[in-house]
Amino acid sequence: MKVFITGFLSLVFFQVSLSQNLAAYYDYRSYFYVFDNGANQQAEYLPVKSYKVGGNAVAYVDNSDNFKVFYAGKSYPLADVAPTAYSATDDLVVYNIDKLLSVFDNGTATKMPGWATSFVSGDSIVGYFDDNGGLYKVYYGGVVNPLPDVIDDNSISTFIAGDNLLAYFNADGNFRAFFHNKVYDLGTNHVSKYQAGSSTIAFMDEYSQTFKVFYNGVVATMENQPPKSMQCGDDLIAYIDATGSFKIFYKGSLITVMTYEPGFYSTVDNVVAFGTDNVDFNVFYKGNVYKLETNTPVNYQLDYNSVAYIDPYGYLKLFSDGKTKQVTSLKITDYTLTKNVLMYKTAMFDYHFYLNGTEY
Numbered sequence: 001m002k003v004f005i006t007g008f009l010s011l012v013f014f015q016v017s018l019s020q021n022l023a024a025y026y027d028y029r030s031y032f033y034v035f036d037n038g039a040n041q042q043a044e045y046l047p048v049k050s051y052k053v054g055g056n057a058v059a060y061v062d063n064s065d066n067f068k069v070f071y072a073g074k075s076y077p078l079a080d081v082a083p084t085a086y087s088a089t090d091d092l093v094v095y096n097i098d099k100l101l102s103v104f105d106n107g108t109a110t111k112m113p114g115w116a117t118s119f120v121s122g123d124s125i126v127g128y129f130d131d132n133g134g135l136y137k138v139y140y141g142g143v144v145n146p147l148p149d150v151i152d153d154n155s156i157s158t159f160i161a162g163d164n165l166l167a168y169f170n171a172d173g174n175f176r177a178f179f180h181n182k183v184y185d186l187g188t189n190h191v192s193k194y195q196a197g198s199s200t201i202a203f204m205d206e207y208s209q210t211f212k213v214f215y216n217g218v219v220a221t222m223e224n225q226p227p228k229s230m231q232c233g234d235d236l237i238a239y240i241d242a243t244g245s246f247k248i249f250y251k252g253s254l255i256t257v258m259t260y261e262p263g264f265y266s267t268v269d270n271v272v273a274f275g276t277d278n279v280d281f282n283v284f285y286k287g288n289v290y291k292l293e294t295n296t297p298v299n300y301q302l303d304y305n306s307v308a309y310i311d312p313y314g315y316l317k318l319f320s321d322g323k324t325k326q327v328t329s330l331k332i333t334d335y336t337l338t339k340n341v342l343m344y345k346t347a348m349f350d351y352h353f354y355l356n357g358t359e360y
Contacts, residue, residue, distance in 0.1 A: 021355055023341045024051055024058045024070075028349035034058050034070050035341065035353055038360055043070045053338060054088030055123065057104065059095070069093055069104055078102070078109055090123035090163070101128055103139055112137065112144055122161035123198070127168075127178075129156050138166065138178060149176060149183050162196030163234065167203075167214075177201055177214050186212070186219055197232030202239070213237060213249060222249060231267035238265055238272045238284070248272060248284055257289060268302035271319075283307050283319055292319055301337040308337040318342050318354060327354045 023035040024043075032044035032051070044062055051060035058070040059078075067079040067086070079097055086095035093104035099115035103126055114130030114137065121127075126139040127147070136147040136156070152171040159168040165179040173189040179199070186203070194203035201214040204226055211223040215235075225242035237249040244261035247254060257274070265274035272284040281293040285305070293311060300309035306320040314331035317324055320340065327342060335344035342354040353360040 021340055022053060022056065022058065023338055023343060023353065024053050024060075025343065025351055026349075027351075032060070035343075035360070036073065038353075038355065038358070040360075041070075041073065043068075043075050049082070052086065052088040054093060055090030055339070056106075057088060057093050059086055059088045059093040059104070067095060067097075071104075071107060078104065085119075087121050089121055092121060092124065092126065094119060094121045094126050099131065101126075105142060112139060118156075120159050120161040120166065122165070122196075123163040125161055125164055125166065127159050127161060127166045140164075140181060145181070147178060147183070149178075160194070160196050162200065162232070163198035165196060165199065165201070167194055167196045167201045175203065179214075179217060182217075184214065184217060184219075186214055188212075193230075195230060195232040195237075197236065198234040200232055200235060200237060202230050202232055202237045211239070211241075215249075215252065222254065228261075231265070231272075233267040233272065234270050236267070236270075236272070238267045238274075240265075246274065250284075250287055253287070255287075257284060264296075266302055269304045271302050271305065271307055273300060273302055273307055281309075285319075285322060288322070290319065290322065290324070292317075292324055301335075303337050304339040306337060306340065306342070308335060308342050310335075316342075316344055325357070328352070328359070 021037040025033055027033055030047045031042055032048050034041050034043050046063035049061040061067055061082045065082045067083050068075050068077050083095040083097050095102055101112040101116040103110050115132040116128040119128040129136050136151050137144055138147055150171045155169055159166055165177055167177055170176050175186040175188050175191045177184040188205045190207040191203050192206050199216050203212055205212055210221045211227050212221050223241050228240040230239035235251050240246055240261055245256055246258040246262050247256050262274045263276040275281045277296050281296050283290045295312045297309040308318050311317050316327045316332040316335055318327050330346055332344045344352050
């Protein structure tokens with residue numbers, strides 16, 4: 001069953017790049033390499049102390065505690081000390097050294113004004129409280145601006161980031177969204193649970209006991225009773241309602257996927273894997289449901305548009321962009337999926353990469 005919600009038409013050891021084809025690994029000498037759209041490039045000749053792979057860059061702390069980023073085929077130094085905290089999203093590398101917060105965006109590192117002891121970050125947005133200026137600030141679209149709302153000390157810990165928005169409580173206790181440089185009041189100050197995805201916030205209004213969604217600037221009621229569970233992805237919310245039905249809100253449509261409760265479900269980016277143990281293993285992807293296997297795999301991994309898993313016979317398979325393929329004729333136990341790139345090992349340091357139907 002598909003129900004359209006009026007008013008929700010769209011307004012507007014390994015990981016990935018803008019083309020989602022980036023990954024990182026160690027060779028047999030412990031040299032640090034980056035797999036970049038089919039090419040393997042050495043980033044360091046010594047093991048690194050930590051690394052995180054984002055959409056267009058690999059951020060890492062090298063063996064001497066220097067903080068660097070591998071971007072557009074080269075490594076660039078960002079700081080001569082290890083950051084207190086750092087993250088790598090699809091579009092940004094965000095790092096904090098003492099109280100100095102910086103953002104690496106599209107090849108350029110920019111220091112954020114003021115002092116920050118913590119931050120939240122999504123694919124294209126960063127939020128932080130400036131301890132020096134006493135304002136909450138937002139980096140979005142290459143520009144830093146104060147949040148056009150009043151917050152207090154209690155507000156700071158309530159901020160969460162979706163891919164391109166922030167959800168938070170202001171000083172008056174009202175639940176708000178910052179989306180496309182605008183603050184939206186979500187109509188309640190009694191919220192117990194909330195999650196954020198891309199252009200989407202799912203939340204429980206405790207006052208009315210209703211389950212609501214903010215999507216592309218519009219708030220609507222999804223259910224008149226609290227759901228049993230919920231998970232946010234890119235333009236979607238998967239949840240089990242009070243009766244046990246499994247539903248997915250996707251780009252303005254509410255779809256009842258199953259009228260009974262699934263044994264499991266998991267949501268990452270554009271994919272939702274779900275099913276019942278030893279009955280079925282399914283994927284919801286961009287409005288359609290695909291049955292992958294009858295038996296549930298022992299383990300599986302989700303990212304971006306893909307699901308990787310070992311089938312009941314021990315073979316590695318990849319569902320990507322609506323198609324399922326067996327990746328190799330060898331039986332594999334060690335693999336990692338990051339966005340479009342699937343890495344697997346056939347021996348100790350014998351790495352193979354599978355990308356867009358081609359093995360590297």
